[in-house]
Structures are given as structure tokens and as C-alpha cells.
Amino acid sequence: MSAFGAKRALARGIGAASRRSGRGGGTTLPGRALLRMEPEAIAKLGSGLTGGSTIVSATNGKTTTAGMIAAILGAEGRRPVHNRAGSNMTWGVATALLEQRGTEGLFEVDEAWLPRVAQQLHPRLIVLGNLFRDQLDRYGEMEALAEEWAKAVAAAPAATALALNADDPLIADLGRDTDTERPRDGTLYFGIEDHSQALPELQHAFDAKHCRRCGHPYAYEVAFVGHLGHYSCPNCGAQRPRPDVAATRIELHGMEGSAATVRVPGGEIEVELPLPGLYNVYNALAAISAAIALGVEPGHVSAALRDMRAAFGRVETIAVGDGRVSILLIKNPAGANEVLRTLKLEAADHADGIDLWIALNDRIADGRDVSWVWDADFEVLAGAVRHVTCAGTRAPEMALRLKYAGWPEDRIAVEPDIEASLDAAVAGAAGRLFALPTYTALLELRKLLADRGLAKEFWQ
């Protein structure tokens, strides 16, 4: 056995042992161990993927977009090596490479780790969805992150294709060859072109204000989600690129999902999504673009998307006791705003308002800084809430935010403990309970439900 082979075997053994122990961590420990022994492990293992690798990154929608791409490839009989549980730092990628066999790779990658993973994998395709303010204590400012991504894209081999969101100026600009000022060869843009879905006004958490080329403020014709929309620079003339994959007609059906007509190269397809909200339309457009870049016939995409289930925990409904709990991850202002917008549609069917459980944690993977709750527009649900239970390590601060958003104080309860608060919220709910956890609160919730036999543990 080669030295690398021995390290690989040892790391695999660590993964098997950690799963047997039942303590979890199977999606990260083997990769961590391997990277400690062999820092170039991702490059070494990745070079064995003869069909190449696809990397997916974004502030919001990484797991869902990668899940959609996997579903589309799966319908074609393609089974990529994929970190499907959402463990998206280097060790999660290394674990997937270590433990799965396949000829191509599909990796969602944390924003901050994208440059390092791209440099090791020489990907066939990079899919970039959006950049929103998120965990400023960990990622720093969006513009600094966009600069790091620009360097990573510039350093990628010329053969690397790109699928980029035309509606996010921070992302779209990454497709520009700064020497020729033209789009890089092999770049596919996606975007929304249904003006009926525009926001009535620009949201507070609006993150791309200044032209990346000249610094002048952008002018927006419409915005759909946060700063994603149709923009141009009145000073230097920089413009949103015309998307190759575009949603030209969208119908949102609350929590049930949505339907869209999507223009693709050479035609048009109809897409039905079992996932709510405009943000998931963006995820689907990213996945369709990726599929096209990976050689899938556009006509094969619709059935695969219709049949997919939400990627782990992003949206799912579980029976708990006598009630039903729908779980929607919230982790930053832009993502939370889209969840709140979806719930606002849902609340239209509930005269007494909806029941909520919101869990705000401040662990490292959530971001230690919980300031962001003041940037999310909880105001949109004022008057639409029957009762809310605030949980998590920073539960009182969540409750305070809601009070100042105009939610009646007598409908707000505080109970930091995840299990006790969830049981109380389920018992008190008039119908379905909407659970809005931050990332680590979602993990705690999943563990709790798994221990009760109500949901699968995510590393299984």
C-alpha cells in the first residue's frame, strides 16, 4: 500500500468508528483526519474523477442547488461523488471523496473555502448563486469576499465553465474577462425576467450598491430578492448580462412550491418546483444552467426537479405528536426575508395567524454575531402571527426583535431550551407549526427528531 493509501485507509476507519459510536460527525471527521495527514488530499483524490468536478457556492441556496443538480444528474443515471449532507468546508469535501466512488464530483463549498477547494480540484464547472451579507464575523465584508472569488475564478483553468447569476452584480461580474471586457468563454448566465415578481421597494438589507467597475451607485429597474434584480451603472454603462437561462413566467404557490416557464438555449421548458419562494426559483435556474453545462438535455430537467425532495432540512414537514412541523432554515437577512415572504403568503389562509417557533443560536457555524436579526424584515409578519416561541442560545434577543417589529408582546414566549420550547410550541399550536431555526439549531432539532424516531439523522 502506498503512503497515501495507508492514510486513506486510516481516515476511513475513523469514519466507520465514529458512526458506530453513534456520536455523529461522520460527515467531517474522516476528512479532517485525512487532511491533517495529507494537506493535498482533495487534489489527489479529485484527480481520480475522470468526469471532472462541479463546485457550487453562494451565501444562500448551496445545499438546495447542489441537491437539484444531483437530482437532475441522477435522472440520467449519473451518481456523482457529492457532499450531500451539506458539510461544505474542506473536510466535508475530503470526506465525500474518501467514502464515495464515482467518475464525477459535485461539491457545495462554503464561501470562504471556495478559493482553496477550486485551486485543488481544477473544476470542470463552477456554479455561483449569490452573495449576501452573512456572518460578517466569519466571512468579512461581501466585497472583500467577491474579490477573493474573482481571484479564484481568474486562477481556474481556461477550460473551467461558469454558471453565474446575472441578477447579482457581484456574481455576474465574475464572468467578465478583465483583459477583453467580454464574457469568458463557456459562461452561462441565469436570471429572472418576470417583472410581476418584483419587490415593491428595495429591501433594507441591500448589499450591492456600487458598481464593481467604477464605484458609482447602480440604478435598479427591478429587484426580486435582496439586491438580485435588473441593474445598470449610469456612469460606466456596466449592465446585467442577458441570461441564457431565464425564468420568464413565475407562479408562487406559498409553501407548496412554484411553477415557472424557463427560457433555455434553443427553446423553453416548464418547471414545477416542490419548494417555496422565489429564492428556490433562483436555485432551480442555477441547477438548470449547471445541468446544461454538464451536457444534460434541457428537456430532461423538468421531471427530475418535480420529483426532488428538499435538500436536507431546508424545507420539510414532519409529524410531531398530534401536530405537523414545517422546518425552514433562516441564517441571514436575505434568506430570512424570503422565508418571511413565503410565510406571509401562507398566513393569508389563517385568519387567526400562524404559529411559529424561532430558534436563534450564536455558535460558530451560525455566526457569533446575532445583529443580523435586526436587518431581516420580521415586520412583514406583524399582524399575521397567532403565537411565537423563541428558542436557542440568544432567545431573549430574538424575542426583543419581534417586539420591535410590531408583534404583540403577549403572543411572544421565550424558552431557550430547544426540546422544551418545541414541545410547548407544538402543544400550543392551532395547526401547523412553522419552525425557523438557524443552522446549528436546525442540527439540534434534527437530532432531537431523529432520537424520537421521527426523522433520519443527517449523516446516515
Place this chain on the structure above:
Amino acid sequence: MELRVLSLYPDQMNIYADRGNILFLQRRSEWRGIGFQWKCAGQGESVDPAAHDLFYIGGGQDRDQRFVAADMVETKRAALESAVDDGAALLAVCGGYQLLGESYQLGEETLPGLGLADLRTVREEGPRLIGNVAIETEIGGRKRILAGFENHGGRTYLGKEARPLGTVVKGHGYGNNGGDGLEGVWRDNMVGTYLHGPLLPKNAWLADHLIELALERRYGTRPTLDPLPDELERAAHASARAAAGV
């Protein structure tokens, strides 16, 4: 009575949920039957120092801060100085705090500051100073704790003329520069601090103190504010303190 607030560059200087501070002032005024007037001044806009009693400036990304520094010195410096000298309240958080000083070093550049406080901000080797923080301050007449979150690359040093807002509770944050244990600046009714979070919702007492100062400037006497049912506010303060380990 009416509380008159002016936000400076709200489109650029809003990175750490600064609107939470404004919303907090608004609700606490309205619940007491105090009118609330909120105006904004952005690029190139002049400021009438007599028209507003509480000035607010938040934090921004580097690029925005560079843009704001030049414009503010050119179009607003004299008005802000005159307002502060006249007893107006001013709260400057994070990037806004850095701009109160003589100068602010950003990368290779040195940006001009408002010169309202004897302090300067420089870059030094070392990581950004990030984390939950608690400081002890005597603003408002008695010793109290301010709790919040700090996240800054710049290191701020106070000059001889400047008084800090408070001292970092030892071992529970970095403060101005991570070295001398001081945090923020406090001059007349002007407060500069690295604590965001946003700061006021985590420290309702400071919000009420600023409201009092602003009303005193407008109406000549310091009002006694009606108490509010602050159960959640106290719990949030305790939560922020606990996060900082105090």
C-alpha cells in the same frame, strides 16, 4: 415633544444592522407619546445643525467608508461640530466612530476624519478584533455595563484630550485597540463606540439616556421619561452580557 433624529449616510453606513438602533429609538419614543421625526442626509447633502437633536452614523464596508469620509468632511463637518458644541446628542458606531477622529487609515490610504474627537485609527499587524464585548461606563451618571459585539480591523488610539466611553471588563472583549483596555470616546453628548449588535436594543438604558439628552437640547430641561414595561429588554441585555461572559 418630539425626538428629531438625523441618520448620516444610511445607504452606506448600515452594515451591522444599524437600523435596529433607529427603530429602537422610534418605538420607545412613540410608546411614550413622544413624536419621532427621522431624516437622512446622504452624499452631498448639507445638514442644518439646529433641525435635529440626535445624530446617528453607523458602520460601512471599506469602499463605502472611503466614499463617505471625503463627502462628510466636505459637506457636513462644520454643521456637525456646531451641533455637538450646542449640546446635540451624537451616536457613532464602528466605522462611524472611526470617522469622528482626526484621521483613519485604510490600507495604504489615510482618510480624513471629522476631527470631533482627539483620536486616530490606524492599521496594525494582527487579526480583526471580533467578538462579544462588555464595557463599564459612567455615562448617564452611574456605573453601568454596556454589552454588544465588536468587529473591526482598525485600532483606535485616544489622544490626551479624549475621554473613553468606558473600560473593557477585563478579559471580555478588545475595545479600541485590544491593548489599553479603553473603549469608545465620550465628549459632551457625543458617544463613539465599536459596540454594535445593534447597541441600543441590547442596552435600553443608553437609548433612553440619548432620548433625554436630545429632548433637553430642544426643550431646555431634561425630561423624566415614563418607564416602559421592559421585561424583554432586560432579558436581552442579560443575554448579551452573558454572551460576553459577564
